[in-house]
């Protein structure tokens with residue numbers, strides 16, 4: 122028997138990530154080749170954005186995707202999030218000229234407070250939320266705090282792009298196949314302070330750290346390369362990463378919904394105190410996923426260097442969180 126359609130809301134749907142994301146969701150790459158979807162797309166109530174969204178919808182129609190059971194265009198989150206099972210919050214306010222970080226946090230706090238409230242009011246009680254729009258961890262925290270009737274665990278932030286970037290750099294350095302790398306993770310904030318950690322990583326059961334055997338490369342090349350990769354792409358393309366960000370969003374949601382088959386993946390999720398991260402901070406952790414639920418991998422040893430890195434990214438997140446406290 123064929124499955125009933127599920128509802129997938131995407132914000133910022135006429136933006137660059139939206140353009141790289143929607144067609145893959147509609148073709149079944151995110152939720153499976155047997156899962157029909159209804160896309161509920163949100164853009165700002167601006168003529169240009171709404172017209173662009175219409176164009177994207179025309180293209181979705183022209184793909185004649187068998188799994189696409191409906192597409193809706195919205196300018197109000199209360200309609201876009203109605204009964205939604207999945208919400209990918211991509212749209213965010215970009216940093217404008219002369220805008221300070223605090224202004225950016227405040228502008229996004231407004232957006233994610235409103236969207237969190239709308240999810241709280243009208244989404245499925247099991248909605249799985251992924252925040253992509255930057256600052257992703259803090260935006261996810263704001264949305265979660267604005268949705269007190271939904272389980273906090275349903276709000277996640279995207280660290281998967283950092284995870285995939287780290288895997289790719291390791292594969293190039295060690296001569297591994299990227300798909301053979303297991304037990305890699307990225308701790309903390311989606312920002313240059315994130316800590317990509319391959320101490321536990323293996324390829325064919327053998328330690329990646331031992332195979333690379335170069336602590337200076339880790340500190341001086343690997344971590345800065347992964348941390349500054351977003352900026353390097355902006356410098357090269359004149360635009361921020363879009364296809365790779367959309368790909369990471371697909372990976373994150375697919376693994377959350379369909380399971381990671383015992384493998385570690387990185388998700389930004391609200392802490393319950395694991396590894397000393399204060400409760401509710403949305404932090405990148407290693408997780409495994411099964412049956413639509415994620416579980417943080419616990420009990421990993423944290424050495425002095427790792428603790429220093431984790432403390433640094435945590436301090437940044439706490440600073441961001443303090444900066445929006447008065448708005449929640």
Ligand SMILES: NC(=O)c1ccc[n+]([C@@H]2O[C@H](COP(=O)([O-])OP(=O)(O)OC[C@H]3O[C@@H](n4cnc5c(N)ncnc54)[C@H](O)[C@@H]3O)[C@@H](O)[C@H]2O)c1
Nearest residue numbers: 133135136137138164165212213253254255257279282366
């Ligand atoms: N977490 C990550 O790994 C990661 C990676 C890359 C980009 N990003 C972030 O993703 C976001 C989107 O990037 P993009 O390249 O698609 O940007 P973009 O500017 O091309 O598109 C963003 C779209 O969001 C819309 N939008 C803005 N506010 C909205 C709101 N309140 N409701 C609905 N739509 C809204 C805009 O109209 C625009 O069409 C940015 O914040 C970017 O920094 C995150």
Ligand SMILES: O=C(O)C[C@H](O)C(=O)O
Nearest residue numbers: 255350351352354361362
């Ligand atoms: O949009 C950005 O600032 C960069 C983006 O988050 C990325 O990691 O590519």
